[in-house]
Amino acid sequence: MELLMSIVVGILFALGIYLLLSRNMMRVVLGSALITHGANLMLLTSGRLKRGAAPFIPTDGSIITSFTDPVPQALILTAIVISFGTSAFLIAMAYRAYQELGSVDLSDLRGVEDE
Amino acid sequence: MNSNIIAMPVVIPMLVGIITIFFYKSLKWQKIVAGLGATINLIIAFVILQETYLNGMIVLPVGAFPAPFSIVLAADVFGAIMVVLAAIVAFVTLYYSFLTIDKGRESHFYYTLFALQIMGINGAFMTGDIFNLFVFFEILLLSSYALLVLGGEPYQLQEGFKYIILNMISGVVFLIAVAVLYSVVGTLNMADIAVKVAEAPEKGLLTAVGMTFLVVFGMKGALFPMYFWLPRSYFAPPAAIAALFGALLTKVGIYATIRVFTLIFNYDAGFTHYMILLLAGFTMFLGVLGALSQMDFKRILAYHIISQVGYMVMGLGIFTPWAMVGAIFYIIHHILVKSGLFLTAGVASEVLGTTDLRKLGGMAKTNPALAWIFLILGLSLAGVPPFSGFFSKLVLIQAGMEVERWGIVFVSLIVSFLTLFSMMKIWRFAFWGTTPEGVTPLRGKAYWKLLPPAAILMVLTIVIGLNAQFFLKYITVAADQLMNPQIYIKAVLSI
Numbered sequence: 314m315e316l317l318m319s320i321v322v323g324i325l326f327a328l329g330i331y332l333l334l335s336r337n338m339m340r341v342v343l344g345s346a347l348i349t350h351g352a353n354l355m356l357l358t359s360g361r362l363k364r365g366a367a368p369f370i371p372t373d374g375s376i377i378t379s380f381t382d383p384v385p386q387a388l389i390l391t392a393i394v395i396s397f398g399t400s401a402f403l404i405a406m407a408y409r410a411y412q413e414l415g416s417v418d419l420s421d422l423r424g425v426e427d428e
Numbered sequence: 429m430n431s432n433i434i435a436m437p438v439v440i441p442m443l444v445g446i447i448t449i450f451f452y453k454s455l456k457w458q459k460i461v462a463g464l465g466a467t468i469n470l471i472i473a474f475v476i477l478q479e480t481y482l483n484g485m486i487v488l489p490v491g492a493f494p495a496p497f498s499i500v501l502a503a504d505v506f507g508a509i510m511v512v513l514a515a516i517v518a519f520v521t522l523y524y525s526f527l528t529i530d531k532g533r534e535s536h537f538y539y540t541l542f543a544l545q546i547m548g549i550n551g552a553f554m555t556g557d558i559f560n561l562f563v564f565f566e567i568l569l570l571s572s573y574a575l576l577v578l579g580g581e582p583y584q585l586q587e588g589f590k591y592i593i594l595n596m597i598s599g600v601v602f603l604i605a606v607a608v609l610y611s612v613v614g615t616l617n618m619a620d621i622a623v624k625v626a627e628a629p630e631k632g633l634l635t636a637v638g639m640t641f642l643v644v645f646g647m648k649g650a651l652f653p654m655y656f657w658l659p660r661s662y663f664a665p666p667a668a669i670a671a672l673f674g675a676l677l678t679k680v681g682i683y684a685t686i687r688v689f690t691l692i693f694n695y696d697a698g699f700t701h702y703m704i705l706l707l708a709g710f711t712m713f714l715g716v717l718g719a720l721s722q723m724d725f726k727r728i729l730a731y732h733i734i735s736q737v738g739y740m741v742m743g744l745g746i747f748t749p750w751a752m753v754g755a756i757f758y759i760i761h762h763i764l765v766k767s768g769l770f771l772t773a774g775v776a777s778e779v780l781g782t783t784d785l786r787k788l789g790g791m792a793k794t795n796p797a798l799a800w801i802f803l804i805l806g807l808s809l810a811g812v813p814p815f816s817g818f819f820s821k822l823v824l825i826q827a828g829m830e831v832e833r834w835g836i837v838f839v840s841l842i843v844s845f846l847t848l849f850s851m852m853k854i855w856r857f858a859f860w861g862t863t864p865e866g867v868t869p870l871r872g873k874a875y876w877k878l879l880p881p882a883a884i885l886m887v888l889t890i891v892i893g894l895n896a897q898f899f900l901k902y903i904t905v906a907a908d909q910l911m912n913p914q915i916y917i918k919a920v921l922s923i
Contacts, residue, residue: 333597338589345596352603359611385610388559392603395566399599402570403592406577410585422586 318358325351338407338417342400349396353389360385431488433479434503436472437511437550440465445543455534459526462539466519469546473515477508481902485909485919487556495921496620502556502920505906506756510553510683513763516888517675518546520881524771525668527877528778533578533666541578545571545672552680556920558609559616561684562602565648569595572677575669576661584664591661598647605640608633619920622692622913631695638693638700642685642707649681650734651741652710659718659730667774670726674733675767679759682740686755689744690910691917697747705745709839712738716846725773725783725858728850729766732809735843736762739824742836746827752907753900754824760899761816761892765808768885772802775878776858779870785854790863794871797879799859801886806855808889810848816892 325347332344365379411417444465451457480486480503488501503511522542529538548568555561573595577588610616612633613624625634647654658678662670685704693700715734722728740762743755775798777783779791792799808815821844828837863869892899909915 333593341593345593345600348597348600349603352600352607355604356607356610359607382614384616385607388606388610388616391559391563395563395570395599396596398570399566399573399592399596402573403589403596406573406585406588406592409577409580410589413580413582413585419589422589 314362315358318354318362322351322355322358325354336419338411338419341419342403342407345403346396346400349392349400353392353396356385356389356392431486433472434476434486434488434501434554435490437469437476437515437554438501438547440469440472441543441547441550445540445547448540448543449537452535452537455531458534458539462522462543463526465543466515466522466546469550470512470515470519473508473512476503477505477512477902480505480508481905485916487920496615496617499560500556500617500619500920501554502619502916503554504909504916504919505902506683506686506910507553509756509760509902509906510679511550513679513760514546514549514553514676517672517763517767518542520771520884521668521672521675521767524671524774524878524881528668528774529666530579536578538575538578541571541574542672544568545575549676549680553683556618557616558618558621559606561618562599562606565602565680565684566599568677568680569599572673576665576673578669579666581664587661587664591657594647594657598644601640601647602644605637605644608640609637612637617920618687618691619917622917623921625692626695635693635696635700638689639703641688641693642700642704645681645685645688646707647681649678649685649741650711650737651681651685651707652714652738655711655715655734655737658734659722659727662730662733663724663726667726667770667777670730671767671770671774674730674770675763678733678737679740679763682737682759685741686744686752686910690752691913694913701745701747704741705833705836708738708742708745709836710738711735711741712843713839716843716850719850720846720853723785723857725776725785725788725854726770727783728785728854729769729773732847732850733766735847736766736809738843739821739840742840743824743827745836746824746831746833748827748831749907749911750823750830751827752910753903754820754827756903756906756910757816757820757823757900760903761808761820761889764885764888764892765805765817768805768882768889769802769809771882771885772798772805775875775882776802778878779875780864780867785857787864788858789861790859791869792859794863794869795875797876801879801882802859803855804886805882805889806851807848808893810851811844812848814890814893816889816896819893819896 329344329348332340360382363379363381366377368380368383447461448458486503489498548564551564573592577584613621650658712735719728719731739758740755743751808817811817811821
């Protein structure tokens, strides 16, 4: 299962980087979103993927091993919220930049008069 | 003393941020709340510094869970010094914002964003948890995105987009590094990580994680080769924001680098710290070369941030107690002087309406007070005695000679010389010569009101320079704690 997840993470990263390298602003935004998803999945996988029991220590003193570490999942929640906020801001800003600059082509965003 | 006090540098700016939202119709009340918050923050920062200096580290396990399981806030002397510096810079830039920021920006939650920015910066200095560090980074970045594009001028939007994308990517890399680190050591508390990393038998993967952290923090801290975004984005916002960014944002990255590479990844200094030393050399040299090629007041200063960052990391790269003293001393000196210089650039652009050196001139005659402030700050930046820049460079270069790192010593001396050259360039074009035709320099009351923020910082650099022994006492304790990570680990894990 971890292997499958690693491949998925790899694919997400590849797609994200491909989109990031394009010149269209909107594609760059989508690319950054995909990469963030990839990183979140990776964080999920780092807590191992198992099934069987809830992550509680039983009162009878027995030891359970078939549970997933819950901490990475809590971290992902935080990371998702943060990336959601940043993406929302970025999309709003890209739209504003389009209104002001009249273009979504990143190569038009280059340079200033005095350089 | 109650350890809750170290949460205050985070809580107070947060409250200020929240309260100013409610006063969105009344700029007067926003300013009162923001000013009050900055003052209280300054006082509390000094109390924390004095307390940590006299009685050792203060650790606060948030929510009173025992240490490795909860998020801890931990203040050692280094962290406390950074909080004090952040509070000073916040105080003066806020005062400068009151005078110069236009109504449009102010009424669009400028003071809220400003306060949240300070909250993120203070939090990053105080936290003892690696994921919490990520969260505070994102808080300060998110408010910096908004501050950078606030006003919506085309140039701001153009540079803002790149800045956001780059920082988003570095945030993702940060997350990956945390994920891999967590899967190896199974904990997020930095002190606990340090223990687990020291015990780990196989350190190859950990070194890779450490290098990933170096990339992330290097991107925030503008290390070679990840500094290309800095000069243009720091040129975009108004002077008050540029001063805040230039003084504090990159230093959060440098702080995190120093924290992580003294506490956690200190087992293979021959490799990791040598890499850092190499990066330091390239950073300072290429940064100063960039500055030499510019013809704009603010841009030159922005490039000098890069070259100065090199000196701080040089202290970490040499990695002896005396070198750490130099690095911390340099951070103190740099934060004060750099924000002061950005503020003088701001005043210059208020006086003559531009920061382009070719369109400036004659201010030594028309505005002599401004010229003196710039001269002292500029000489201090270049490392001329008796200002703070001289002593911080002296310590660093001494430390480099002690362990015979001749290469970096040579580079740092050359860079310091070139820094003097580019300060002289600003002096020659902006302050000497004649006033350009068709502009009347701003004088009188409106001009004098703008000077106190930069003047405060100028006084501080003189005081630190003339009284270096006193400040070295604090810095030596801070460097001691950094070089003996057992102090940090014991303080955090014994709670």
